[in-house]
Amino acid sequence: MSPSDLQGCLTFIREAERLKSVLRSAYSSTGRQESTAEHTWRLCLLAMVFESEWKELDALKILKLCVLHDLGEALHGDVPAVLQHQAPNKSAQERADLQTLMRTLPYELSSAFMALWEEYENAASPEARIVKGLDKLETILQHNQGDNPADFDYAFNLEYGNKYMGAHPLLQQIRALVDADTAQRGSKPPAPPQS
Template sequence: MNTATFLDILAVAEKLKCNTRHSWTSSGRHESVAEHSWRIALMALLMRDEFPKIDMDKVIRMCLIHDLGEAFTGDIPAFEKKEEDSKKEDEELFKWIKTFPNPYREEFTELLKEMNELNTDEAKLYKALDNLEAVIQHNEADISTWIPLEYDLQFTYGADKVKFSPYLKELKEEIDQRTTEKIAQKKEA
């Protein structure tokens, strides 16, 4: 890839550092989209031993690129996102990727198609991590940042995505236990 194209791609991706999510960090500021993407990639890296038959390099690549469309659309919280929002995000992302030189254009296109179809174990794992990171982050944030619907959403969000894996089901149970404790602490205060 020539250096000008490389820098142009990075300039668009940099917007993910600026675009914030609904989630708050433990230090009391909104989390950036880039921080979320980084952490789900780290989660995948740390789970290699739990999924020896899964191509974890592919999962990490999925995690790193999954929200690139938000460089164009910004982040829309899952509880507000509509099908047309997802469609627009995909359209913008695929349009941008068409400008990439090969083999990156081909690789990113294939990865995104696989991620959208959610038929492979790699895609299922990436999507589960995407959902789980959000509930983990909410547990790490001050509970005063939660909106009312998140008290139930903490337990339901991602629950359907972990069903294919005993390890992920156990992780979700641990997250739910921590959510229960966090809510109980608020009631005691």
């Protein structure tokens, strides 16, 4: 790798660090808002845990899709799942932001990353459809596991991302378990205010 390409790659890595500070609307089990980077990490972990279930697919590509899927959020942040219907330009903004982040990468690498991001965004391959489903499941898992505000809308979880669950029978099995957790969590009365 040439010195200028090496420097460009390091600049990209430094810029991508911003994703660690992008907060999502989900809360951790300790009540702290999670970052997009934390969501991405657990999405990768989900993909690794269940890798043996989709042996016919490219596991490395699945992980690459997981890593890149929300990277564009490093610049303009996350749009909460419950508000995405109000953000018709979300995809275009993330695409533009990803291009900005990758401007210092060697052309071949930035082209490959953009192709993977587009593949995910358009659910254009079996791997991308698996990642789309896992992405929604990770979000719902966090919603169910989080120490959320008293007015948290658990009913939202029951519909969120259903269209991606048909990508694989395992996604449907996980979804059934997660939906049961959602129903149980949503039926609990709010915790009393702390004094």
